Amino acid sequence: MTTHAPAPTERYLLSPDMIADPYGHLDALRDHAPVHWSPLHHAWLVTGYDQVMRCLRDPAVSADRVRPLMDAVPQGAREDAERAFGILSRWMVFNDPPRHRRLRQVFQEAFAARAVARYRAFTEKATRAVLARKARPGRTGDLLADVAKPLPALVFARWLGIPPTDGPSFWYWNTRVADLVLGTAQEESEYRASLQALVSLEDYLGALVARRRAEPGDDLISQVLREGRVGDSVSEQEFTGMLTQMAFAGGETTSNLIANTVLALHTRPGQLAAVRAEPELAQGAVEETLRLDGPSKMSIRTAARDLDLDGRTLRAGDRIFLVTAAANRDPARFPDPGRFDVRRGGATHLGFGFGAHFCIGAALARLVAVAAVRTLVCDHPGLTLADPARPVWQPSLLNRGLTALPVRY
Template sequence: MTTAAPFQERYLLAPDMIADPYGRLDALREHAPVHWSPMHHAWLVTGYDQVMRCLRDPAVSADRVRPLMDAVPQGAREDAERAFGILSRWMVFNDPPQHRRLRQVFQEAFAARAVARYRAFTEKATRAVLARKAVPGRTGDLMADVAKPLPALVFARWLGIPRTDAAAFWYWNARVADLVLGTAQEESEYRASLQALVSLEDYLAGLVARRRAEPADDLISQVLAEGRVGDSVTEEEFVGMLTQMAFAGGETTSNLIANTVLALHTRPAQLAAVREDPGLAQGAVEETLRLDGPSKMSIRTTVRDLELDGHTLRAGDRIFLVTAAANRDPARFPDPGRFDVRRTGATHLGFGFGAHFCIGAALARLVAVAAVGTLVRDHPGLTLTDPGALTWQPSLLNRSLTALPVRY
C-alpha cells in the first residue's frame, strides 16, 4: 500500500508560481482551503466560501498601512510620514463605518449609469489608439501599444487631467504602484515612490482648487458639485482618496485587457465565438476576471479571534485572500479550469465582494470590453508572436504581463 506524498507548499513569489500559479493553488485549496503558512507568516485562504466569509466578517480588517510602512527600509523612513498619512485616507485601507463614509462621496460618480456617459469617448479613444499602433502587418507589444495607453487616456479624461500634465501624472502613478504593490525593493526605489505619492497629492490638491474656481465635465467637478466635500468628508480626505483613484485607474484595466486578449488568442474556439457574436466580448472579460484576472489576492488582518473552517485565526494574524484560487473552486464553478465566454452562474470575485467591491469596476469593464471587442472585430489578423515565452511581473497581488508581443 502506498501513501500519498505530503503536501508541499511553494513560495508564492517563486519563478514557477509567478509564471503559472494555478495548479499549485488548486492543490493548496484541495489540501486545505484555510492553511497556515509559516513560509509567508499568513493564513492562505483559497476556498470560495471561506474567502466570502472573510470578505463579510467585520473581524477581518482591510487596514494595510502599517504592514506597508513596516516594509520600508530604515533609511527611507524619514520620508514616509506624510506619504503614509495619505495612504491612511485611501478608502481601500479603511474598514466600516469609515470606509462607508469615504466611499459614499464617490458612489454616484462611479455608478454604471454615470460611467456609461463615457462610452462614446472610450470607443473613440480605442479606435484612435488602434489606428496609431495596430497597423496590419506591424509587430509590437500589445501591452505598451494598447493595454496601457488606452485606460490612461480614458481615466485622465474622466478625472480631468490636462494633457500637458499627463506625463508627470502617470510617472507618479507608476512609482506609487511600486510602493503599494510591493515591487519597490531598494531604498532609492522606496524614496522615489514615497516622494511620488506626495507629489501626486500636491498636484491633485491644486487641481481640486482649480475645479472649485472653474468647474468642468469631470469626476472632481461632479463630486464637488454634490456638496459632500467639506460636509461628510474633509477636503484633505477627498484629495487623499483621489490619489487612490489615480493609482487604481490604469493598472487593473491594462492587465485585464492584456490577459483577455491572451486568453482568447490561445483558445481559437472561444475567439471564434466572440468574432461571431461581438456581444460576447463582455463574457470574455468576465471569464478572464474569474480565470486569470489582474488581481491574484488581497491582504487582510484579523482584529479579533476568528473561527474559520475549524481553525482559530488569532487577532493580528495576516490573511491572504487568494481570489485566484477561489475563482477556480469546483464547489462553486462547474469545470472551473475551462475558459467559457458563455459561462453563467456563480459570481466571481475578480473585483472583490461586499463593502470592498471595486468601486471602479464599471469603468474598468467599459474600457476593457471596448478594447477587446474592437480588437476582435477590426483586427482579425492579430496573432501572438511568441506565446510560449511570456513573462509575468513578480507580484503577490497582481497578475501582470511584462509584455505581450503580437503581429497586428
Template sequence: MTTHAPALTERYLLAPDMVADPYDHLDALREDAPVRWSPLHHAWLVTGYDQVMRCLRDRAVSADRVRPLMDAVPQGARADAERAFGILSRWMVFNDPPEHRRLRQVFQEAFAARAVARYSAFTEKATRAVLARKAVPGRTGDLMADVAKPLPALVFARWLGIPPTDGPSFWYWNTRVADLVLGTAQEESEYRASLQALVSLEEYLGNLVARRRTEPGDDLISQVLKEGRVGDSVTEEEFVGLLTQMAFAGGETTSNLIANTVLALHTRPGQLAAVRAEPELAQGAVEETLRLDGPSKMSIRTAARDLELDGHTLRAGDRIFLVTAAANRDPARFPDPRRFDVTRTGATHLGFGFGAHFCIGAALARLVAVSAVRTLVRERPELTLTDPERLTWQPSLLNRSLTALPVRY
C-alpha cells in the first residue's frame, strides 16, 4: 500500500505565534516547496535561496509596490494619500531599472564604505555617550528604548545634517512613516497620521536642502549638492523624496539589528563568550543576526510579466513574497543553517538583499550595529536579559522588531 505524506497546512504569517517565531514554519514551507501559491496571502511564497536569488536578478520581478500600499489605505483616509504616495513613488526601493539606477547613483559616493568610514570616530563616541546616559551598570531598563533606538537616531541625524533641536519632530515623523510602509498602521486615524507625517517629513527635508544650498555643512545633503547631480541627473523634488527614504530606512533597520544581535548573543553563552574574548567578532555576530534573525523577513515584489519559476507560471500582476528569512536558513546554501556561529564564512546571506536592490545603507547600518554590540559586550559584561521568555514582536510581514528588550545592565 502506498502512503502519502500529509499536505502541509499553511499558516497566516501574521498569526501571533508566527509573529513570535516564524522559522519552523518557514523551514517547512521551503522543504515542501520553495515556490508555492498561497491562497491565504494572495501571493507566491518564495522561500528557497536559489529561487529568491533568481527573482532578485530577474527584470520580470518588479519592486514597484506603491499601488498595493495605497490600496490598503482605508477609504476615509484616501483624500490625504495622493501627495504622500507621490513621495513614495520617488523612493528608489519602489523603482525598477533603469529609473532605480538613475536615482541610486545620486547617493553612490556618499554611501561608499570609504565615505561611511569617516563616521567611525563619531559613532564610537555616540555609542559611549548613549551607554553612559542610559545603560548605567546595575540599572534595569529596555535596551530597545535605551540604546537600540537612540544610537542610530544620533548617528543618522548627524549624517543627514539634522540639527539636534529638530530631532524630536524628525524621529516622530519617521516612526509614523514606518507604520505606513511596514504595514503596522491599522486604524484610519493611524493611516492619517502616517500619511501626514510623510508629507511633513518631505516639507522639512525640502527646507533643509534649501538651507544647505546657502549654508553647506559636513553632511550627506551638502555632499550630494556639492557633486552637482541634483538638477542634473535627478530633480530637486526627486532628491527630497529620496531623502525621506534615507531618513526612514536607516534608523528602523539598524535599531532592530542591534536589539536582535544582543538577544542572539545573550541567549547563546558560548557565542557571547567568543565575542567577549575577541571583540572584533562583533562583526560576525551582526552578520549572523542578519542571516538568522535579521530585521527584515521578506520583501514584496510583483510580476511585471508572466515568468516561469521552478515549474510554476507566475502571471503578470501576481504578488511575490521573497522570504529571505527562509532563504537565509536554506541548508543547500548554509551548513548547519539553524546554528548561530559568529565565525561563519562562506555563502552570502540576503539580509540586506542582493543585486540592484542591495541596501544602499548597509555599510552605515553595519558600522553602527557593530559599534553598539562590541561596546556593550566589552563595557557592560554584567548585562543580562531579565525576561527572555516573555519577549514580544511587532506584528509585521516585513520586519522583525522587538517591542522591548528588558535587561539589567
C-alpha cells in the first residue's frame, strides 16, 4: 500500500469549488493514497494511474451501474422508470464481458478508424459552414452554443442517418438523457422529462431502423444492418437500445472536448502560437486536453467480488470511482503533469478509458474535435476569450463541461 502525504480533508466533489477546480484536491488524494475510502461519497476513490489501469483490466470490477442510477431517481418518478432503465441495461457501457463483447462487436467495423475516415470531408465542410454562419469577425458569441454543440450534432446526425427535419427533437431527447446519465437532473420533474426522453429516443430510433431496413442509406444503421448481425448475434431490441447510447455519447463528449481545448489554448498563448505555426499540432492540443482537462472526470464501477487493490480490501458491492482526471495527472506517469504541452508524448492518457471499455467512438470524436480546433485556431486568428478568468462548469460528478464559453470572433 502506498502512502506519501497526510490525508487531505474530505471534500464533496459536487460542491461549487470542486466543480470549478477539482484538481488540487484530487492531486492531494492521489499523493496521500491512490486508493482511498471516502465516507462522504460512500465509495472508493481510485486516483493513481496504475491503480485505475488495474481496475479497468480486472473482471472483479464491474461496469454495471444501472441500479445505482435507478436508486437516484426520486420515489415519485419511479413509476416512469421501468422501461427507461431497461433501455440503459442494454447499453454496452453498462455491461461486462461476455455480453459487453457481444454487443460491442456489432459496431466494431463501423467505428474503426478507416470507416470513420470516410466522414473527414463532410466534417471539414460542416466545420467551415458552421463557422461561416456564427464566427464572423468582430461578432461576440458563445462558442459552446455557436460551434462546439452544433458541429458534433451535424456530424453525428449525418453518421447515424438522422434526417435534418428530425434534428430538433432528436437533440432535445439527447440533452435530457444526458441529464439522467450524467447526474445533472435534480428535481422530480427533471427526472420525469429525462426518463420520457430516453423512451422517446428509443421509439424514434426503432422506427428509423425499420425505415433503413426498407430503404438502406449511407449511414451507421444501414451499415450494421448490411453486416447481418442484428437478429443473429444481437436482437433488434438490443441493437436499438445500443443506438440510444451511440446517440447520447458522441455529441456531449465531443462538444465539451472542443470547448475545453479552445479554452486551454486561449489561456496559454505559447501553446496557441505553436498550433498556429504548425496546424498539425491541433491533434496534440486535443490529446493534451483529454489528459489535462478532458470532458470526463471519472467513471463509476462496482466491485463484483472482494478484491485487493494497492493493499486495500474492496468488498463485493462497494462503489468505485475511477478518477481518470487524477490518474491523467499522475507524476509517476506524466513528467511535469500540470503543464499543457501540445507536443507531449510518452504514456497513454485515459481520457477515453482503456481496454474492453475504451470509448468506441474515440476516432469520430477526435476527427470532429481536431477539425474544429484546427479551423478555429488557424482560420480565426482574431478569436479571443471574452472573460477568460470566469469559466463556469456544469455541476456534474462525471463530466467536465462548460456552461458557456463567451468569445469575440
